[in-house]
Amino acid sequence: MHKIPFFDYQRAFSGWVDDFVEILRDTIGRGAFILQAAVQEFEDHLSEYLGIKHVIGVANCTDAMIIALRAAGLEPGDEVISPSHTMVATPAAIVHAGATPVLVDCGPDHLIAPDSIRGAITSRTRAIMPVQLNGRTADMDTIQKIADQYGLLIIEDSAQALGSKYKGRYAGTFGLAGTFSFYPAKILGCLGDGGAIVTDDDEMARKIHLYRDHGRDENGEVVLWGLNSRLDTIQAAFLDRQFQVFETVISRRREMAGAFQEQLADVSGVVLPPAPDSDHNRRDVYQNYEIEAENRDDLQIWLSDMGIGTMIQWGGKAVHQYRALGFDTVLPATEQLFERCLMLPMNMSLSDEDIEYICEAVRGFYVRGM
Numbered sequence: 001m002h003k004i005p006f007f008d009y010q011r012a013f014s015g016w017v018d019d020f021v022e023i024l025r026d027t028i029g030r031g032a033f034i035l036q037a038a039v040q041e042f043e044d045h046l047s048e049y050l051g052i053k054h055v056i057g058v059a060n061c062t063d064a065m066i067i068a069l070r071a072a073g074l075e076p077g078d079e080v081i082s083p084s085h086t087m088v089a090t091p092a093a094i095v096h097a098g099a100t101p102v103l104v105d106c107g108p109d110h111l112i113a114p115d116s117i118r119g120a121i122t123s124r125t126r127a128i129m130p131v132q133l134n135g136r137t138a139d140m141d142t143i144q145k146i147a148d149q150y151g152l153l154i155i156e157d158s159a160q161a162l163g164s165k166y167k168g169r170y171a172g173t174f175g176l177a178g179t180f181s182f183y184p185a186k187i188l189g190c191l192g193d194g195g196a197i198v199t200d201d202d203e204m205a206r207k208i209h210l211y212r213d214h215g216r217d218e219n220g221e222v223v224l225w226g227l228n229s230r231l232d233t234i235q236a237a238f239l240d241r242q243f244q245v246f247e248t249v250i251s252r253r254r255e256m257a258g259a260f261q262e263q264l265a266d267v268s269g270v271v272l273p274p275a276p277d278s279d280h281n282r283r284d285v286y287q288n289y290e291i292e293a294e295n296r297d298d299l300q301i302w303l304s305d306m307g308i309g310t311m312i313q314w315g316g317k318a319v320h321q322y323r324a325l326g327f328d329t330v331l332p333a334t335e336q337l338f339e340r341c342l343m344l345p346m347n348m349s350l351s352d353e354d355i356e357y358i359c360e361a362v363r364g365f366y367v368r369g370m
């Protein structure tokens with residue numbers, strides 16, 4: 001039987017072993033591990049790519065969000081609006097920055113719905129945190145209008161959207177700051193944890209540098225209560241190496257999304273993500289391929305029986321549905337979505353034949369009359 005894991009961690013990096021060994025030798029040979037040249041080099045390449053002034057490598061995207069929110073000056077009692085269809089890391093970062101997360105609904109493309117943002121604004125709202133989910137960028141024109149109208153900051157959780165564009169502009173570069181994750185399964189992943197914060201604002205960048213490294217300035221003087229959240233030099237070097245071919249990764253992912261679209265468009269039991277060329281304002285990078293499916297749970301079992309790994313994002317619940325977190329919010333669109341959403345495999349280990357096999361399996365499920 002064909003075996004297609006949802007994400008094959010071994011295969012994802014097997015083609016990079018020689019590069020990685022070379023980087024390891026070099027790094028160990030120089031004994032240069034913390035905040036060395038490779039970090040700055042990777043930051044520079046990313047900043048050039050995104051067309052943004054400052055990139056600051058940090059330990060992971062959760063820290064990136066906490067630091068960005070703290071540097072933005074949030075205070076206790078401040079409310080920050082984020083979608084509930086996100087990793088718990090987004091609202092957790094808001095909590096750890098001392099503010100209160102307010103979770104809102106998503107739209108048909110599974111991303112934060114601007115109307116839902118409007119409905120959640122109170123006198124205490126300070127910021128909006130759109131989540132650029134599944135490699136797609138939210139409707140940033142409308143979100144910017146809302147932010148302007150109510151005097152709110154925008155800080156993006158663009159963990160899943162490196163390289164994604166909206167009207168020619170990269171995810172992560174719209175608001176006061178954007179944040180990225182280099183977790184191994186992310187579109188640009190390292191061999192452990194990694195993250196980055198990007199901003200055009202000099203004062204934000206200054207503070208973020210301080211927070212990243214124990215609050216110490218260039219002279220070693222401690223000027224605020226900081227954290228230890230440095231991107232490892234060795235991970236930065238790995239990332240920089242892979243970043244050289246990053247555009248080919250995006251092209252391949254868009255090609256795979258096109259293949260899914262072509263082979264599944266006429267299957268009436270599923271709703272597909274927007275097709276790669278369906279919107280000239282957007283370049284989606286397909287970090288995930290999240291479909292909606294009738295009889296989702298049975299489809300998932302059916303696919304599993306055929307050797308195909310799938311996942312429901314966030315362990316099967318939107319954040320407000322985790323009872324221990326104490327939300328009493330009702331979000332109808334998100335709740336309905338979580339009975340239907342399913343991620344098909346979408347990664348660089350897949351062949352065209354794998355995608356055909358997956359599509360045949362999905363089609364087979366609905367043809368046999370469920």
Ligand SMILES: *Cc1c(COP(=O)(O)O)cnc(C)c1O
Nearest residue numbers: 060061062087089159160181183
């Ligand atoms: C992966 C992810 C995060 C967390 O990133 P880490 O680097 O693991 O901290 C946050 N938000 C979203 C949307 C993610 O997908």
